[in-house]
Amino acid sequence: MSTSSTLAVEYEFQPARTPRSAEVNANFAAIIELINTTGLGTNNFKLATFTSAKLTAGCAVDSKFQDLGITKAKQEALNIIYGSDQASYDSGTSASLADITGSSVTITTTGRPVVYGLLPINGSSQSEMTGVDTSNNFVRFCRDATVLGQAANYTGPISSLRIVDHPAAGTYTYNMKVTTTFTALVLTNFRPFAYEIF
Amino acid sequence: MPTSSTLTIPNTFVARTPAESAEMNANFAAVATLINTTGLGSNNIKDGTVTADLLEAGTIAGSVIPDAGITRGKLAALGQQSASVASFSTTSGSATDVTGLSVSLTTTGRAVFVGLQASSGSSESVITGTANTNILFVRGSTTFANFATPTVSSPGGYATHDAPAAGTYTYKVQVQSDGADTIAFTRVTLIAYEL
Numbered sequence: 001m002s003t004s005s006t007l008a009v010e011y012e013f014q015p016a017r018t019p020r021s022a023e024v025n026a027n028f029a030a031i032i033e034l035i036n037t038t039g040l041g042t043n044n045f046k047l048a049t050f051t052s053a054k055l056t057a058g059c060a061v062d063s064k065f066q067d068l069g070i071t072k073a074k075q076e077a078l079n080i081i082y083g084s085d086q087a088s089y090d091s092g093t094s095a096s097l098a099d100i101t102g103s104s105v106t107i108t109t110t111g112r113p114v115v116y117g118l119l120p121i122n123g124s125s126q127s128e129m130t131g132v133d134t135s136n137n138f139v140r141f142c143r144d145a146t147v148l149g150q151a152a153n154y155t156g157p158i159s160s161l162r163i164v165d166h167p168a169a170g171t172y173t174y175n176m177k178v179t180t181t182f183t184a185l186v187l188t189n190f191r192p193f194a195y196e197i198f
Numbered sequence: 199m200p201t202s203s204t205l206t207i208p209n210t211f212v213a214r215t216p217a218e219s220a221e222m223n224a225n226f227a228a229v230a231t232l233i234n235t236t237g238l239g240s241n242n243i244k245d246g247t248v249t250a251d252l253l254e255a256g257t258i259a260g261s262v263i264p265d266a267g268i269t270r271g272k273l274a275a276l277g278q279q280s281a282s283v284a285s286f287s288t289t290s291g292s293a294t295d296v297t298g299l300s301v302s303l304t305t306t307g308r309a310v311f312v313g314l315q316a317s318s319g320s321s322e323s324v325i326t327g328t329a330n331t332n333i334l335f336v337r338g339s340t341t342f343a344n345f346a347t348p349t350v351s352s353p354g355g356y357a358t359h360d361a362p363a364a365g366t367y368t369y370k371v372q373v374q375s376d377g378a379d380t381i382a383f384t385r386v387t388l389i390a391y392e393l
Contacts, residue, residue, distance in 0.1 A: 021212055021214075024217065040243045041243075049254075060258060060263045062264075066272070068273065072308055075273075077308070120358050124344050125344060157333075160354075
């Protein structure tokens with residue numbers, strides 16, 4: 001809503017004519033009316049009058065915001081990255097660590113925690129993880145060269161493979177590696193994701 | 199607490215009495231004092247006056263917001279919706295709604311987390327199935343996730359993201375078997391919220 005307010009003095013004084021007291025009083029009354037009652041309006045300020053310099057640093061304290069006033073629509077879009085859909089991955093059996101093809105995503109963060117993991121692909125195709133839980137079979141979560149954690153490689157929902165990381169702000173590539181000494185890990189219809197917790 | 203500021207002029211001029219210059223000056227000085235010294239108060243500005251045009255772009259900069267200044271109380275409610283089932287099982291060979299596991303969620307267009315978790319309380323929550331059973335996540339009539347089920351699993355492992363346009367949607371959980379094997383839910387909760 002835009003408002004405007006106009007100061008209109010009632011009398012304009014002419015040369016060589018003594019102003020009447022009532023006229024002078026009326027003009028002052030007009031000023032008083034505007035200041036005290038009507039109030040200044042949008043038009044009384046130049047555009048962009050209220051610069052950041054007019055605001056004291058730190059003045060927008062919590063109490064200045066309406067409770068529950070910052071809706072999702074007001075928030076920056078979620079920083080979420082999805083990798084491409086993967087139809088299948090079969091590790092075969094190997095005692096050495098191998099990258100899980102299609103599990104990597106790269107995300108640039110601001111320093112907030114990051115959730116990284118796998119999801120089923122969107123749609124009605126069946127997603128599945130089959131493996132076997134032994135001390136020699138595991139899935140390793142990595143952020144670049146940093147090992148974040150290690151999960152049992154077992155048969156269960158794809159989405160049980162996820163982890164919360166706490167990196168400093170930066171750009172990181174997450175991926176998963178697997179060791180399958182005795183039994184292959186098979187992933188079907190999955191996609192990797194990473195997002196910063198808002 | 200809004201502040202107010204009132205302009206009061208000291209002299210009212212009287213008819214047929216010459217105005218003294220000092221009186222006139224005093225009146226103007228009162229206006230100047232209010233503007234220059236006292237300052238305008240909230241009553242001196244009409245409601246709704248400070249429009250976006252009057253704010254310099256970027257005025258509400260990070261520098262005017264104290265670190266950690268926006269508390270969670272200022273954020274709109276997450277709006278998460280949840281629904282639970284105490285016990286459900288079926289051998290149906292067609293997609294079958296899990297009784298009670300249905301929620302309605304209104305979104306603004308952001309990604310939606312949809313997942314299962316253990317129901318509150320100290321009793322065990324579990325999903326049992328076979329290689330021939332599946333769990334489906336459905337929005338309206340659209341299946342957007344399909345999980346194969348192991349013999350025994352924790353509800354918390356089943357989760358995904360949906361990405362619908364802004365709107366109000368019904369999310370529900372369905373299960374499907376081969377017509378012979380049983381899939382069973384014990385104390386399972388469906389939860390959905392916008393990320």
